[in-house]
Amino acid sequence: MPELPEVETVARDLRPRLVDATIVGARTSWARTLRTHDPIAFAEGVAGRTVESVGRRGKQLVVGLSGDAALTIHLKMTGQLFVVSADAPEDPYVRLVLELADGRELRFRDIRKFGKIGLYGRDPINGELVAELGGAAVFAGIGPEPLSDAFTLREFRRRLRRRKGRLKPLLLDQSFVAGVGNIYADESLWRSRLHPLRSASSLRPPDERRLYEAMRGVLSEAVERRGSSIDDYTAPDGDGSMQERLQVYQRTGEACPRCGRPVKRIVIGARSTHFCSWCQRLPAADRGNAAVILRTIAGGRRRAGRRWTELAGEGTLGLTPLEAERASRRARTERTKRAAATRRASARAAMPAEQSTS
Ligand SMILES: [Zn+2]
Numbered sequence: 001m002p003e004l005p006e007v008e009t010v011a012r013d014l015r016p017r018l019v020d021a022t023i024v025g026a027r028t029s030w031a032r033t034l035r036t037h038d039p040i041a042f043a044e045g046v047a048g049r050t051v052e053s054v055g056r057r058g059k060q061l062v063v064g065l066s067g068d069a070a071l072t073i074h075l076k077m078t079g080q081l082f083v084v085s086a087d088a089p090e091d092p093y094v095r096l097v098l099e100l101a102d103g104r105e106l107r108f109r110d111i112r113k114f115g116k117i118g119l120y121g122r123d124p125i126n127g128e129l130v131a132e133l134g135g136a137a138v139f140a141g142i143g144p145e146p147l148s149d150a151f152t153l154r155e156f157r158r159r160l161r162r163r164k165g166r167l168k169p170l171l172l173d174q175s176f177v178a179g180v181g182n183i184y185a186d187e188s189l190w191r192s193r194l195h196p197l198r199s200a201s202s203l204r205p206p207d208e209r210r211l212y213e214a215m216r217g218v219l220s221e222a223v224e225r226r227g228s229s230i231d232d233y234t235a236p237d238g239d240g241s242m243q244e245r246l247q248v249y250q251r252t253g254e255a256c257p258r259c260g261r262p263v264k265r266i267v268i269g270a271r272s273t274h275f276c277s278w279c280q281r282l283p284a285a286d287r288g289n290a291a292v293i294l295r296t297i298a299g300g301r302r303r304a305g306r307r308w309t310e311l312a313g314e315g316t317l318g319l320t321p322l323e324a325e326r327a328s329r330r331a332r333t334e335r336t337k338r339a340a341a342t343r344r345a346s347a348r349a350a351m352p353a354e355q356s357t358s
Contacts, residue, residue, distance in 0.1 A: 002075045004146070004179025005222030005242065006233050007056050010081055013236035014106075015054040017083040018063065022050045022101040030095040033110065035072070035118035036131060045119050046071070046098065058142045058178035062129070068122040070129050072138060073108070078232040079115035082107050111232065143177045147219055151177075156212045160200055166286075168196035168268050171215070180215065183228055183249045186274045188215040190248045190256075195282040196266075196273045197290045202283055221245065229340075239340075248274040 002010070023046045028039035037045055046065070053064035061073040061081075073081070086105050090097075096117060098106040108115065120129040120138055128137035143159070144151045159177075163170055170176055171185035180188070189196050191214035194207060203211070226240035227233060230250070233240070247257050252265040256276035266273050282290055 001059070001077050001181055002079075002227065002233050003059060003181035003184055003222075004056075004219055005184070005225075006227035006235070006240065007059050007061060007075065007179070008223050009226045009235045009240060010075070011054050011056045011061055014061070014063075014081060014083065017104075017236065018051045018054055018106065020050065021104070023047060023065075023098050024101050025099040027097045027099070028095065030110075030113055032113065033095040033108065033115055033117055035074075035116045037119055042119055045069070056179075057139050057145075058174055059181065064122075068124060070120050070122055072116075072118045072120065072129065074116045075233075076110070076112070076114035076116065078111040080109045080232065080234055082109065082236060141175050143173075143175050146177050146179060146215055147223070151216075153209060153212050157205075157208050160203065160208060163200045166197050166199055166268070167194055167211075168271070168273055170200055172269075172271065177215075180219070182271050182273075183230070183246065184215070184218055184222065186249045187218045187246055189280060190275060191218060193279050193281075195277075195280040195286070196268060196275050197282055197286060199286050202286055248276065250274065 026039070026043040026046050028034060028042060031039055034042050036042075046069075049065040049067055049069060051063060052066055053062075055062045055064070057072075059074065061071075061075075063071040063073065065071065073079070075081075083104055083106050086099065086103050088105075090107070091109065093109045093111045094107045095110045095113065095115070096108040100106065108117065118131075118138070120131055121133065122128070123130050123133065123137070126137075129139065130137055144155065156177075160170075163176065167189060168185055171180050171188065172182065186196070188211065192207070192210035194203075194211060222228065222240070222242040225242040225245065226235060226238075228242040228246060228249075229239035230243050248263045250272075251263045252274060253262050255261070256263055256279060259276060259278050261276060261278045263274055264277050266275075
């Protein structure tokens with residue numbers, strides 16, 4: 001699922017294409033893509049508005065519209081956005097289209113249909129996005145932006161020291177910090193040499209600093225590299241390259257770049273977690289409780305192995321974890337190839353429009 005760097009890249013690519021464009025209508029082919037309106041009300045709600053800004057908050061795009069309104073776009077698993085000429089062929093996975101006055105369209109393509117688009121008002125007093133005046137702010141529960149200037153080491157420490165629980169789930173918690181998901185949580189922990197099951201309360205000041213610097217470092221590098229093009233992620237100006245720089249994420253069994261020992265994978269809270277058990281030691285104080293989790297994980301790992309092998313289209317039962325990992329890797333390669341093919345197809349569809357508008 002696209003995380004902060006991927007969504008930031010999409011926002012940056014869309015900005016020059018959309019700002020100052022006027023929306024004249026909308027077509028929705030999958031009504032559940034809409035978070036706040038039915039398709040007719042949505043089309044009426046956006047028609048006549050001009051795009052004023054394209055930004056990001058956490059993992060969502062925020063498209064500021066004239067008349068104190070805004071769209072939020074959550075790409076979720078497979079959402080993609082393209083700006084194309086209205087006469088470009090439409091593929092069956094396009095769920096929603098914003099028609100622009102200049103003959104172009106913003107198309108939301110989403111194979112798995114988990115993506116969500118909302119239309120909100122902007123509170124004239126505090127600028128917060130709200131579904132209705134006096135209603136709850138859309139981003140009220142979302143934590144600070146980790147790359148903002150306001151997110152200092154001191155602020156990070158202040159927030160961290162109010163939290164209990166283990167580091168991996170904490171980094172994924174959007175109310176703790178916005179925009180970090182599975183990829184960059186694993187990479188941040190590996191870079192800072194902290195075990196994913198380590199408790200937040202056990203960190204010493206140097207650990208806190210390493211985690212803060214690792215998280216900001218990996219996110220900034222990923223933004224520079226236009227995100228990680230894994231599975232279906234791509235952006236209007238093309239794929240990212242951060243996937244080539246990931247050290248542990250989805251590299252189970254490969255050599256840890258720091259110590260050469262194999263990268264391990266466990267499941268924490270139903271999320272795959274990749275780490276090096278040599279470089280990321282679990283302190284004795286955290287081991288007692290972790291043992292219970294790790295035992296549960298052993299069961300979860302076998303189940304996960306079967307699920308992956310089903311994806312790989314192979315015999316399933318009786319696989320060792322290592323075999324399951326290999327099958328998982330093959331399935332992933334297949335998915336990545338398929339995703340790259342659909343990205344190329346989309347890019348080809350987008351091409352005529354890019355040329356005609358430039
Ligand atoms: Zn290592």
